[in-house]
Amino acid sequence: MRLFHTSDWHLGQNLHGQDRDFEHGCFLEWLLRQLKLDQPDVLLIAGDIFDTVNPPVKAQERLYDFIVGAHEQQPSLTIVMIAGNHDSGSRIELPAPLMRRLRTHALGRVLWLDDGQLDAERLLLPLPDASGEIRAWCLALPFLRPAEVTGAQLGDNYLRGIGQVHEWLIAAANAKRTPGQALIAISHAHMAGGSVSEDSERSLIIGNAEALPASLFGSTISYVALGHLHKPQKVNGEERIRYSGSPIPLSFSEINYQHQILDVKLDGETLLSVEPKLIPRAVNLQRIGPAPLAEILLQLAELPNTDLLEDLQRQPWLEVRVRLDEPQPDLRYQVETALQGKAVRLVRIAAEYAGTGRNDGADDNATLIELDQLSPQELFSRAWQDNYGSEVDEQTLKDFAELLQDVQMEREQP
Template identity: 35%
Template sequence: MKVVHTSDWHLGQQFYEHNRYEEHQAFLNWLAKELVEVDADLLVVSGDIYHTATPPATAEQQLYAFIKHVKVVSPHLHIVIIAGNHDSANRIETAKPLLQQFDTHVVGKYDKHAPEEVVKLINTRCGAVQVVAMPFLRSADMAQVDGDESGYALAVQQAYQSAYEQISDKSLPVITLGHLHAKGGDISTDSERNITIGGFDSIHADVFGDTPDYVALGHLHKAQKVANNEAIRYSGTPFPMSFSERNYKHQILLIEFSGKQVREVTPRFVPRHKQVILLPEKGGATLDELCQNIEGLELPTDEEVPKPYLRLRLNANETDSQFRHKIEQALAGKRVHFCGIERVSQVTDNEDTPLFEDLSKVNDLAPLTLLELAYKEQIDKESALPQELQACLETVLVALNEQGEL
């Protein structure tokens, strides 16, 4: 049996205000061909199908058109999709009756009173497989969560255990899906969002237990193994979600089973549809240096080749008040999607890591950190933030996420 693992498509996302529809469609077209080439039996998508809880209609149409097309070119293929933290659980669930006609199973939410609903028995041409399709877990979805890290991890573990108890035939291979931050995983802070407060969504790989033969994870954008385990993996995003991800090796994963045994896991690298350019690669540059670098860019002249994304890093101590005008002049006639300018200052002469003086970085501040600062400033500088306030913040964040406001 051949299984393809992918995640974090983020359909509907705009990249610095540039529409990515064409880029997303290029990936979906490539994926359909890959599924045929590897002769896949099962496709699992581990969350964040969409970029927001209220995606544009074009993004939903892309997903449904892909499923319809792939069932034509690979009629034996089965598909399992779970909701991620960017997705609306209700929106994902709404399409369930329709998608079942295309051998596609979608799970938007986990009901602690009906754990059997996340367990899917898939009958492929190579035999049956049990898929534990666990979507992104919010505290409200699970049993009582204590106000600490171990409490959240225990609740997640109990959710998985409750699902495993619904598996009737233990002789079949088990594939477990999840959308979460496993401890030790490399995170892209520019584009990955943690909405469970306190960092409690970072949990140990032990929560998956010994039942699954392969764990297909989503949420972290870099393809990687978890706990150095070949059978617990993030597939990562199929394209960069930020400039910090420009050097990622974007891929899908092909998992080949022999019975319950994972025989081999092979990355299938996704071709880069649009290049992502950061000038300079490290640190900042003077205005003159930036203009020279722009002039020296080797850009595609063929109108059929997509324009690359370009973002510039200007030294923070640059004093020329005409810098924007001069950069615009340097960019005139260049076939690029311009993604703005970052003001950069070095901590020390030997420091490679820049500090970004960019107002957009305010979005990176954790809501819990802001609440803690406000509490100490306005209420009690000596005491820790009460658990009740943390719980209230989590409720608000979850509600905003469902409404697409985060």
């Protein structure tokens, strides 16, 4: 059996206000070509399909047009997609009855039966090969929110609740499969030891309390297709537990990632190989600096000029990081003037202050940080420090995390 493992499409994402639809369209066209060329049995999409719980119409059209196109060119392909922490579980599942006619399974939430047991049956999906023979079973684990895995049956410990869900689902899968059928898990989670991007991955719960141990996936699981972390990587060096990473760089901190999907091959229950397929980058992200303003202006002057015959949608996104000794009221004007006629698209100017030019009482080595660089937890911690003059305690942080989750779940209601 052959599978393609993808994740973190983040359809509808924008980069400092700039639309990424063209880049997502290029990726999906490339993925369709790869599906046609290699004819895998299964396509896995491990969460964060959309960038927000209420994605723009264009982003939803991208997803459903892709699913229809994939089914038309390869009717035997099975697609499994789960909700991530950026997604609305109910929105992901809303068209599920229709998508099943296209051999696509959409799982957004875990549900519980009247007797308090996990509804494992809906989370276990048969994976047939091109001939229709079931070669594997997929254990679909959408992002598990605290309210879904805590309560009367599971207690109030979030990690313990997650562990119980995994244990029950794996037990149900082992009872259902026959010898020779592989178990494939697809999950959206932060695994302990995973390498996180600087500013493009929203914290799932809070701090390290969210990090899950790889031991959740026992040796009976042939392959674990993970989503959430944008950098492709193995978990604890295990070949069978992988993040495929995002298909496009979602922030300037991801410039140096080799964005990819993973081509997974199995023989029965045995994992044969996991090979990356590198995704062509439709639009480059370019960062200049940090450096003094005079040096920055010289570097901007050396950038190539616009070629009117080139596709403007493929011009690089540019971030300029300027190191200043004192505020420059006309900083943006100087940068934009230097960029006139250049074949780049400016999306962000970041100023870092150093030296002794400050007279406002701030730390001479302080860095100016924009709001979009801070998580809600970091903003809350800074506000607490400013108001009370002390570090926020762990219990208050946990209470804030629960309130934040409640707000996010309310936003997800269709």
